[in-house]
Amino acid sequence: MSKEILPENQIEPYLLTKLQKAASAQGLTYAQVGQKCGKKWTRALARTMKLVAEEAGVLAIKDLIYTLWARGLIFVEPPHGRLKAPRVWDLDSGRKAFPLVSPQAAPKSDTRCEDQDLRTAYQKSAAEFFGFVPIYILRRELGWTREKFDRALFDLNERDNPVIDLLSGDPQNYTPDQKEDSLRKGNDLYLQILWREE
């Protein structure tokens, strides 16, 4: 019987959901994250990271946590005092537990790099579309994983000073595959982005 394994694009959402469900006063250590997410998740992580081991261990989880933290998707409490290991929190729980510190991490170099790539792709088409660039064009141009691309757009939109607007546009002007390559959030379909002027 084959062992159960999560699809690659479910790794991050699954972890974030688990963190929210496990919201507690202490947060979770890296090891606890692995336990909460279970083997189908650690197997998927190991495969994605091309590890020799069948399941991802603490170091691999740490790498993933760092990436998510750098993108501002989770809160990490560093070791201090009697707390020997870092603790991981979902953003809402972290915000409640540590109201005096920013719950959002500053963008790190890899995020800035993604932003720059996205900006470059946007600028290629911006003049043709008067700034309202169809999302499917950007997705196809960049060729990122679906999750990476979606997350990058949401990251640019979900800020105190949003960098882009997500626009619904007119679905009648798009073919089914163009709509498929656009952006969905719940029931909302976004077809274009507009890079905001400062």
Place this chain on the structure above:
Amino acid sequence: MKSQDTGLPFNPFATNAIGDPRREVHLPDVRAINEKVSSPLVNLLHQIGRTPVMAALVLGEAGFGKTHLIRRLISEEDRNFVFAYVHPMKDHHRMYSTLLAAVTRALAGPVSGYPEPGPTHFHLMAAQIIKAAFDDYIKGRRPGKAVTRLLAEAAGNPLILLKLPGVTGQWAGLLAETEEFISRRQLLDNRISHLTLRSILYLVDRPKRAAGRMWLSGEIPDDDHCRILGLTIRDGDLTSEAQEARAGEILKTIGRLLAWHQPLILCFDQLENLDTEKLVKGFGLLINDLVNQTENILPVGFVRPDTWNNVFTALLDRAPLERLKSNVYVLQGCNPDQARDIVRSRLDWAFQGARPAGADDFYPLDRQALEEAIGHRSLSPREVITIANRLMTSSRPVIQTPAFEPADPLEVVRSSFRAEKEQLLAAGWTDPLPKEPVVAGLKLYFSLQDAGAIYLVEEPAERGPVDLRIKFSVPGHPGEQYADFLVETAANWRPIQASFKMLTNRLQQGITDHAFFIRDARHPIPPKPGTMPKTVEALKVYKNLGGHTVYLEPEAPAELMALVYTADKIGSQDLTCPTGPAGRREPLDQAVLNRFIKEHFRCRFLVELENYLRPENHVIDEDPKL
């Protein structure tokens, strides 16, 4: 209803997206939102004259503040410029005539800041032109004390010159001098431009006012008015092409004369509703002419980006495309700070200084819930209002309002229709009857695109010279029947007589089974007993053959126009309906409008008309909800 708990007199977020910029000028404005669009647009107006070749384009997604921007421009109007609002055009044969009607309506509107009844823009324009001519006339002469005193007063208030027709016998001479003065500046280059200047000056002279108004409408005046204007009608003046050319020339002259008043901003709103290739191309030609040949008028198009990118860029010729592209402004969503400002300003507006002591800026909303809903992202202004409305209606028991119930889309259409109709009736009926929206309303009524459609509206190529032609069948009668409609707005007997003869011919030759000659009830035929003898004779022949005349009271055109303007709002997604407790709003579609027309729209003359055409299906003329 005032809430006993909050002291809030009404819910400031409960707008049902009627979306009419002329109607909602009282709503609070958050200047920071789209400031980068409104300021440059106004600055562009100040450049007119220095860089004459200009047009502008505003691209904005539905709900991103387009209506708000237009409202802001309207509120700044009197200080800087004249604002003319152009509804989406429906007939590519009448684009200049429609545009002229919008411009003259704006210029005939009152200028605020004067005691009632205040002057119109036309009055101010005429006063400035006369003053300039007067100043020029006395150069090198030695005017008497009275003239010197008058001109000194006129320097501060040129409107006092408009009192002269009643107090001086020199008025006619002064007008002739004024015409000469303008001519010398090579601003009047043909018969039409001379008549246009004269008509503007006649607007301040009561006995001649009606003649001036009629000329400025673009229609051929009747014989009495022609005599006043010194106008001789030629056969070539009667065609629709001649009328369009005349409207274009009148516009050009008005543009030149605006140099003595203020520039004019022409707002072409809801361009998504130009739904045929001919209308889009016609709009392009119009923009080209306005930019190349008309001074002191800035055309600004408002359109959704998808429509622009997919339709206009494909259909417009290069020249108008380049003109519009030269000044493109993009509407952005608001950041969280601006979103909070919208909520705060609406609450301030509703409380009007009567906020309970100690209450914070967002009272009575739950501040934390609001912060969470706004979050860290960009939102359209419509989304912000929707969020606030959801919080307002869901935060029981603090606010005694009912929990969320999905709104009836039909009610949203009905509200829009009612609001448009009230506004049209309150604004007074323009003269002449606005033909284009009336025809469009009739077309909309008869062309319900659902399964139970009874009438088939003929395509323009098949309808011939009439404004609308429908095909239908009647039980008990073999074959199909046709009905022709002509909306006649002319004042002069020649085009009216020609219309009767054309309809008579169609009845005689069996081209149509029914003919309806539709006209403004204030302009019966004949206008006075004993006048228009040849036209009355043509009317008799027409009636003897079974032709009908329908005289419209103000209610009927207002209803037809309200229907068209509501349909335009649906076309541009300006009519939305809340569909869930999370604050989602969905744009309404054509099917809701069809249902409204079918089940609720009861225009009295259309009911009578239908009862005549299809007596087996008698409709009762009553709907207490409208």
